[in-house]
Amino acid sequence: MDIDKLIQEIEENTLLHVKDAAAMSAIKGNIKSLKKAYKRLEFRLKRTIHDKQVTTNVLRNTISELEIKSENLEFQKKLTEQQARFKEELFTNVSHELRTPLHGILGMSHLLENTDLDKIQKNYVDITKGSANNLLVIINDILSLSQINAGKAKLLQEPFSTNKFFNDLVGILDFKAKKKDLNLIFVKPPNFPKFIEGDRTRLYQILLNLLNNALKFTNKGHVSLNVFILKQTKETIDVQFDVADTGIGMEKEKFASIFESFTQVHQDTNHIYEGAGLGLNIVKKLLNLMGGSIEVDSTPNKGTTFSVKLSFDLPDTKQIEAHISTESDIVILPHWQYKKMLMIEDNPANVVYAKGVFADWGIQLDVAESLAEGASMVIEKQYDCILSDVKLPDGNGLEFIANLRKTHNALNQHTPVIVLTASANEKEASYSKSIKIQSYIGKPFPPELLVSELKKILDNPIKKEKKRFTKTETSLQYEEAYFYQLQKVFKNKNKAKVEMLDIFLRQIPIALIEMETTLKQKNIDDFHFQAHRIKSTINIIGLPKLLPIITKIDDFCYKKINLEQVPVLFEQFKKQAQIDTQIAMNERENLMTPMN
Numbered sequence: 001m002d003i004d005k006l007i008q009e010i011e012e013n014t015l016l017h018v019k020d021a022a023a024m025s026a027i028k029g030n031i032k033s034l035k036k037a038y039k040r041l042e043f044r045l046k047r048t049i050h051d052k053q054v055t056t057n058v059l060r061n062t063i064s065e066l067e068i069k070s071e072n073l074e075f076q077k078k079l080t081e082q083q084a085r086f087k088e089e090l091f092t093n094v095s096h097e098l099r100t101p102l103h104g105i106l107g108m109s110h111l112l113e114n115t116d117l118d119k120i121q122k123n124y125v126d127i128t129k130g131s132a133n134n135l136l137v138i139i140n141d142i143l144s145l146s147q148i149n150a151g152k153a154k155l156l157q158e159p160f161s162t163n164k165f166f167n168d169l170v171g172i173l174d175f176k177a178k179k180k181d182l183n184l185i186f187v188k189p190p191n192f193p194k195f196i197e198g199d200r201t202r203l204y205q206i207l208l209n210l211l212n213n214a215l216k217f218t219n220k221g222h223v224s225l226n227v228f229i230l231k232q233t234k235e236t237i238d239v240q241f242d243v244a245d246t247g248i249g250m251e252k253e254k255f256a257s258i259f260e261s262f263t264q265v266h267q268d269t270n271h272i273y274e275g276a277g278l279g280l281n282i283v284k285k286l287l288n289l290m291g292g293s294i295e296v297d298s299t300p301n302k303g304t305t306f307s308v309k310l311s312f313d314l315p316d317t318k319q320i321e322a323h324i325s326t327e328s329d330i331v332i333l334p335h336w337q338y339k340k341m342l343m344i345e346d347n348p349a350n351v352v353y354a355k356g357v358f359a360d361w362g363i364q365l366d367v368a369e370s371l372a373e374g375a376s377m378v379i380e381k382q383y384d385c386i387l388s389d390v391k392l393p394d395g396n397g398l399e400f401i402a403n404l405r406k407t408h409n410a411l412n413q414h415t416p417v418i419v420l421t422a423s424a425n426e427k428e429a430s431y432s433k434s435i436k437i438q439s440y441i442g443k444p445f446p447p448e449l450l451v452s453e454l455k456k457i458l459d460n461p462i463k464k465e466k467k468r469f470t471k472t473e474t475s476l477q478y479e480e481a482y483f484y485q486l487q488k489v490f491k492n493k494n495k496a497k498v499e500m501l502d503i504f505l506r507q508i509p510i511a512l513i514e515m516e517t518t519l520k521q522k523n524i525d526d527f528h529f530q531a532h533r534i535k536s537t538i539n540i541i542g543l544p545k546l547l548p549i550i551t552k553i554d555d556f557c558y559k560k561i562n563l564e565q566v567p568v569l570f571e572q573f574k575k576q577a578q579i580d581t582q583i584a585m586n587e588r589e590n591l592m593t594p595m596n
Contacts, residue, residue: 098139098422102443105132107353110447114360116495126175155290159315159323160200161529162192169207169225176215177223188227193237194526195320197313202286207241209279210306214245217304221246230309237312244305249298258296259284283308320525321558337362339384339458344374344400345420346392350443354387357447360496371395378404378412385457386412390421390428397421398428402435416457420445483587485542494591501588504541507534508577519570527566528557546580549573 109129117125166186177184207225214223223245230238250258259280287294290310298304315323343354346369358365366381368374371394378386388397401417404410418439419432432440439453486497511534518527535550553569556562 101349102132102136102139104347104349104353106136107349107357111353111356114495155202156199157197157313158200159195159197159319161323162188162194162196165200165204166225169204169211172208173211173215173223176212180215180219182215182218182220183222185222185224186227187224189229192227192229193314195315195323196237197315197319198310199290202290203310206283206286206308207243209283210243210308213279214243214247214304214306218245218247221303223247232314235314237314239310239312241308241310242305243308244303246303249300249302249304251300252298255296255298259294317525336454336458337364339363340381341365342368342374342377342381342383342386344368344371344386344388344392344397346370346389350389350420357450360493361451371397371400374400378410378415380411382411383415385454386415386417387420388417390419398431398435398437401437405435418450418453418457481542482544482583483542484544485540487542498588498591500541501584501591504537504584505581505588507537508581512574512577515570516574519567524557524560524563524566528554531557541584543580543584546573546576549576 105128109125109132112125113122113129166188170184170186173184211223211225224243226242226244228240228242230240232238284294287308287310292308292310294309295307296304297307341358341363343351343365345351345354345367351367351369355365355367366377366383368377371392374386374388386401388401390397392400397419401419404413407413416438418441419428419437420441420443421428422443429440438457441449441453483497486500511530514530515527518524518530531550531553535547535554538547538550549569549572553566553573556566556569
């Protein structure tokens with residue numbers, strides 16, 4: 001309806017009926033006001049409609065923009081997920097492709113090292129091993145960084161021997177230091193705890209990275225590790241590790257950048273430094289993970305000092321005893337030669353390496369070069385352990401084992417399995433556990449690691465029973481000729497026998513001194529630790545008069561019984577050790593004669 005017409009009709013009708021001039025004037029005034037009010041209302045209504053349209057348009061545009069942004073975010077999310085999957089697959093594939101040939105190089109180097117070599121050949125082998133180990137460090141750094149960034153790095157909380165920890169560090173770095181004619185110095189306070197609790201592997205990785213870095217950038221002088229106790233209670237200890245060198249140093253403005261990924265602050269065009277520039281970045285991230293800190297102080301051409309601060313728990317006596325009793329000494333046990341092993345592996349270098357190592361250990365090893373071949377072999381023979389690769393020409397080793405586990409009443413349904421894979425990753429390791437695979441080892445691996453895992457598997461029933469020899473069993477066990485174990489394990493391999501005798505001849509005088517010292521101090525735990533270690537060497541050598549004495553000492557100290565007899569037994573052990581040392585030296589001479 002037209003409002004203007006309506007008002008005009010009202011005005012005309014009103015004027016027809018109203019004759020009074022004053023009333024007429026008032027009505028005209030009211031109608032005029034009504035017209036003005038209507039105009040204002042009309043204006044406001046139009047503006048409101050306009051504003052509504054503007055608002056609607058703005059909302060439509062905003063919603064459209066949000067939809068576009070949402071689509072972009074969804075696309076970015078999918079792209080990020082694809083990149084993450086690609087990255088994970090890339091790391092896995094690169095790891096596998098690098099580790100497989102690297103395992104062959106290190107394996108062949110290990111076998112070659114155990115043959116008769118002249119000085120030049122031995123130097124070549126050392127260089128090959130050194131180069132391969134440098135490459136392995138880089139690969140492990142890349143994979144460690146990937147794990148940490150993905151939040152998959154886990155910390156262990158276990159007791160470990162500090163003496164063995166520092167000895168292992170020295171052992172791995174000493175050759176490199178001597179090669180550069182550098183002094184390698186380790187200093188720790190005499191009251192430093194013999195056992196602390198934490199993640200040994202991560203601490204080892206941190207200090208090894210820092211010490212390797214120091215050796216890399218130092219050409220004369222020394223590299224040192226100084227250990228300080230900052231604070232100690234009954235339950236915890238705060239420790240500072242200072243890694244110092246007399247190397248090339250660096251300027252202060254470079255301090256902040258050295259902990260970044262793929263960064264090397266030394267860009268010397270005349271010298272190429274090994275490594276991917278990941279070591280310090282990993283150190284920093286591991287310390288963040290462990291709640292520690294790191295500081296650096298350096299002066300160009302004078303040297304650098306990295307100071308690491310970490311806190312550890314202190315294990316109680318029971319935890320230390322449990323650790324000692326379960327600690328695996330890396331020795332090949334004589335009864336292993338009766339065990340039957342199957343390896344499923346298609347890489348010829350890995351097969352040769354495995355056959356050589358197992359032959360050295362006197363262990364029977366069957367090899368299947370495909371899953372099909374392995375499937376027929378597990379039907380025909382009962383094995384004590386199966387070692388399998390994951391990526392094989394005709395399928396996946398993990399799925400093969402999973403199916404074997406599901407096959408009821410199969411001959412090897414419950415046979416222990418060790419997975420040996422170049423594509424080691426967290427996802428596979430987790431899946432391995434779910435299908436009851438006992439051990440998952442990444443290639444390349446040192447023989448000692450495989451021995452350690454085999455010991456857990458092959459000796460598991462003995463550990464469960466906690467069996468101790470009775471008097472009758474003891475007499476049967478030790479009524480053997482001298483070096484019976486040595487002969488069983490190494491047969492006609494005189495060089496290996498000589499090496500084992502050398503180990504015994506090096507260890508026994510140190511063990512006697514340590515045992516005597518700890519016994520005088522009435523420190524039964526440390527005394528037991530030394531006795532337990534030397535017992536394994538005596539057992540593998542085969543010393544029938546010395547072994548019963550040390551076994552009894554180990555037994556009494558472990559159970560904390562008949563401790564008053566321990567000093568008497570130790571005196572017997574010392575006397576017999578002198579006799580057996582001479583016998584071992586004579587045997588070594590006899591073995592050396594045909595070797596010359």
